[in-house]
Amino acid sequence: MTTALSTPKSQVKSRSWRPWIDRLLPLVGVLVLFGLWWFVAISGWVNPVLLPTPWTTLSTLLTALTTGTMMTDLVASVGRTFSAFLLAAIVGVPLGVLLGSSEKLYRSVEFLIDFFRSTPASALIPMFILFFGISNLSKIIIAAFSAFLLIVFNSAYGVMHAKQSRILAAKVMGANPWQIFKDVLLMESLPQTFIGLRSGISIALVIVIVAEMFIGTEEGLGKRIIDAQQILNVKDMYASILITGLLGYTLNVMFLLVEKRLIHWSGK
Structure with missing residues (x-):
């Protein structure tokens, strides 16, 4: 009887290994990418000068970080990205919540938000250069503007689509409009607001790198990439x-x- 009810040792071992297998799943895509990269690099289909192997690239990366100037460029790009993101978040979150709390107010600016959100930020770089020059501030402002639009949209969307059942429950319990806004609308909007913040910092990094490529600067990963391409330092x-x-x-x-x-x- 005990034997019939006992769990086979093979099943116990497979269950113990399953969490580790699940954790390692994201590495499958990375290994496939590096495998294809390595195969193409050594196959002769592409000039080796134009495509080094992944191991050579990783070695160059580690050397540049430890003994070269890449750490300086990395710090510069990170600093610009976070400066742009903080500026966008400080302005965008409160404004988005305010717009989302009034449907008429949001509808009055909806076209502007969607228009600029749909416009490639790189197309606006010349305009920002005219106003802010080629200083470090211009790169931060360009990135902040792009992140700001995403943060405003998602913050407003989160407030406007708060669950009506919770709003009605708060009204039934005697909550005043400020309490409903603070304890229901604002809290309901946070998941969508965080989506906007996460998207905002990603787009801020993208625009900072692009701005560093095409706007004069002394340091930054974007400048490093374009300089290496121009002198054919592909590694x-x-x-x-x-x-x-x-x-x-x-x-x-x-x-x-x-x-x-x-x-x-x-989601609950």
Whole structure:
């Protein structure tokens, strides 16, 4: 009887390994990408000068970070990205919540938000250069503007689509309009607001890199990429692109972790 009810050892072992397998699943895509990259690099289909192997690129990246100037460029790009993001969030979140709390107010500016949100930010770079020159401030303002539009839209959307059942429940319990706004609308909007913040910092990084490529600057990952391309230093170019992607991924993961910890009621 005991033998019939007992769990086979093979099943116990498979269950113990399952959490580790699930954690390693995201690495499958990375290994496939690096495998294809390595195969193409050594196949002779592409000139080796134009496509180094992934291991050569990683070695160049580590060397540039530890003994070269890449850390200086990385710090410069991160600083601009966070400056732009903070500026966009400080202005965008309160404005988005305000617009979302009044449907008529939001409808009055909806076209402007959608128009500029649909316009490629890189197309606006010449306009910002005319107003702010080629200073460090211009790069931050350009990135902040792009992030601001995403943050405003998502914050307003979150407020406007708060669950009506909770609003009605608060009214039945005698809550006044300020309490409904503060305890229901604002809290209901936070999951969507965090989506806007996460998207905002991602687009801020993208625009900062593009601005560093085409607006004069002394340091930054964008400048490093374009300089390496112009002198055909492809190893450093690929290494700089790789660290830029890792930076964007890290920022996204950081916001996801903060969102899960702070917005634990999301979807409930």
